[in-house]
Amino acid sequence: MSKTDWPLWEVFIRPRRGLAHTHAGSLHAPDAEMALRNARDLYTRRQEGVSIWVVPAAGITASSPDEKDSFFEPAADKVYRHPTFYDVPEGVAHL
Amino acid sequence: MYGNDFTTEPPEQPGARSLLDQVADAERDLQDAARSDRAGQAGDDYFMSVINADQKIEPRDWMPDKYRKNLIRQIAQHAHSEIIGMQPEGNWISRAPSLKRKAILLAKVQDEAGHGLYLYAAAETLGIDRAELSDMLIDGRQKYSSIFNYPTLTWADVGAIGWLVDGAAIVNQVPLCRASYGPYARAMIRVCKEESFHQRQGYEILYTLAHGTPEQKAMAQDAVDRWWYPSLAMFGPPDGDSTHSEQSMLWKIKRFSNDELRQRFVDMCVGQAEILGLDLPDPGLRWNEEKQQHDYTQPDYDELFRVIKGNGPCNRDRIAHRRAAHEGGQWVRDAAEAYAKKKTGVAAA
Numbered sequence: 001m002s003k004t005d006w007p008l009w010e011v012f013i014r015p016r017r018g019l020a021h022t023h024a025g026s027l028h029a030p031d032a033e034m035a036l037r038n039a040r041d042l043y044t045r046r047q048e049g050v051s052i053w054v055v056p057a058a059g060i061t062a063s064s065p066d067e068k069d070s071f072f073e074p075a076a077d078k079v080y081r082h083p084t085f086y087d088v089p090e091g092v093a094h095l
Numbered sequence: 096m097y098g099n100d101f102t103t104e105p106p107e108q109p110g111a112r113s114l115l116d117q118v119a120d121a122e123r124d125l126q127d128a129a130r131s132d133r134a135g136q137a138g139d140d141y142f143m144s145v146i147n148a149d150q151k152i153e154p155r156d157w158m159p160d161k162y163r164k165n166l167i168r169q170i171a172q173h174a175h176s177e178i179i180g181m182q183p184e185g186n187w188i189s190r191a192p193s194l195k196r197k198a199i200l201l202a203k204v205q206d207e208a209g210h211g212l213y214l215y216a217a218a219e220t221l222g223i224d225r226a227e228l229s230d231m232l233i234d235g236r237q238k239y240s241s242i243f244n245y246p247t248l249t250w251a252d253v254g255a256i257g258w259l260v261d262g263a264a265i266v267n268q269v270p271l272c273r274a275s276y277g278p279y280a281r282a283m284i285r286v287c288k289e290e291s292f293h294q295r296q297g298y299e300i301l302y303t304l305a306h307g308t309p310e311q312k313a314m315a316q317d318a319v320d321r322w323w324y325p326s327l328a329m330f331g332p333p334d335g336d337s338t339h340s341e342q343s344m345l346w347k348i349k350r351f352s353n354d355e356l357r358q359r360f361v362d363m364c365v366g367q368a369e370i371l372g373l374d375l376p377d378p379g380l381r382w383n384e385e386k387q388q389h390d391y392t393q394p395d396y397d398e399l400f401r402v403i404k405g406n407g408p409c410n411r412d413r414i415a416h417r418r419a420a421h422e423g424g425q426w427v428r429d430a431a432e433a434y435a436k437k438k439t440g441v442a443a444a
Contacts (some may be wrong), residue, residue, distance in 0.1 A: 004432060027212065031439075040207075062155065065157075
C-alpha cells in the first residue's frame with residue numbers, strides 16, 4: 001500500500017490567558033501550517049485553548065529515563081537552595 | 096440557533112452523572128499519583144512497582160515486550176473502532192430530520208474521527224507507525240469492534256447507537272482512564288469527556304421519538320430491539336473465554352472483567368429504558384433482590400464470534416468503504432506533501 005511519510009508534530013495548547021502551553025498530544029501533517037490547522041480541529045473542538053504551538057517531534061531532544069538518577073540527583077543534596085533550610089531567629093518579621 | 100425540534104427537556108439519565116464524575120476522579124488521581132513520583136530502580140521490579148503504586152508508565156520507560164504489544168493491539172483496535180464507527184452514523188447525516196439534528200450528528204462523527212486520532216497518537220508513542228496501523232485495519236490484520244458491522248436502518252438507529260452503543264463504550268472506557276500507560280490514560284480521559292455528549296444526544300433522540308406518534312415510538316422500539324444484544328456483546332466473550340484478560344488486569348491495562356462491566360451496563364440501562372417508555376427485549380430481565388443486580392439473558396456469543404470472524408451483516412462493506420476512502424484520498428496527501436516540499440525548497444533557495 002502506498003505510504004505517506006508526513007512528519008510527526010507535538011501539539012501544545014494554552015488553555016487560557018495567563019497559563020503556560022501544555023502538551024496535548026501529537027499528529028501528522030505535511031508542514032507547520034497544516035499541523036496548526038489540524039491541531040485546531042483535533043485538540044480544540046470545545047474551546048480548549050486560546051493559543052497552539054506545534055513543534056516537529058524530531059526537533060525535540062529528551063532526557064533519558066535511564067539516566068534519570070544521575071541526571072537529576074545532583075540537585076537532591078542541595079537543600080540549602082530552599083528557604084526552609086534556614087533557621088529564622090524568633091521575632092524576625094518580613095523575611 | 097437551529098431551532099428546537101423537541102418541546103420538553105428530556106430528564107437526566109440515571110447513572111450518566113456518575114460516569115462523568117468517575118472520569119473526573121480518574122483525572123484527579125492521575126495528577127495526585129504524579130505528585131508522588133517514585134525513586135528509581137531498574138528493570139522489571141521498577142516497572143511492576145510503578146504499576147502497583149498506580150503510577151503511570153511513560154513512553155520512554157522500560158516495559159516488557161508483551162506489555163508494549165498488548166497495548167498496541169488494544170489501542171489500535173480501539174482507534175480502528177472509532178474510525179469505522181463513523182460509517183453507520185455517517186449514513187444518516189444527509190437524512191437527519193432537522194438542521195439541528197444534522198449539525199449535532201456531524202459534530203458527533205467529527206468527534207469519532209478525533210477519538211481515532213488521539214488513540215493513534217497514543218499508539219505511536221509505543222513505537223508503531225500510524226500508516227502501518229491503517230494498513231493493518233484495511234487488510235484485516237487488526238480488528239475493530241464487532242458492533243459497527245450492524246446496519247443503521249432507520250433514524251432511530253442513530254438514537255439507539257448513541258444510547259446503547261456509546262453507553263456500553265463509556266462503561267468499558269471509563270475504567271481505561273486509569274490504565275497504567277500514561278498516554279493511553281490521558282487520551283481516554285479526553286475521549287470519555289466528549290463521549291458523554293454522544294450518549295445523551297442518542298438518549299434525547301429516542302426520548303423524542305418515544306414521546307412522538309405511535310409510528311415514531313414503534314421505530315424507536317424496533318431500534319432498541321435490534322441494538323440491545325449486539326450492545327451487550329460489545330463487552331466481549333464471558334470471562335471464562337476471554338483470551339487477553341488476566342495479564343491485562345495484572346498490568347492494570349484492564350480493571351474489570353467483561354462480565355462485571357456487562358452487568359454494570361445492564362443495571363444502568365433498566366432505569367433509563369423505563370424513563371424512555373421503551374422495553375428492553377429480554378423476557379428474562381428481572382431484579383434479583385439477593386444479588387442486588389438484574390438477572391438478564393446473555394447475548395448470542397456464537398453470533399459475536401461469527402461477526403468478529405468477518406461474517407456480520409456489514410463487515411465487507413465497512414472495510415471496502417474504508418479502503419476506498421483511504422485510497423481515494425491519496426492524491427490529497429500527495430499534493431500536500433508535494434506543496435510542503437516545494438515550499439521548503441523555495442525557503443532554502
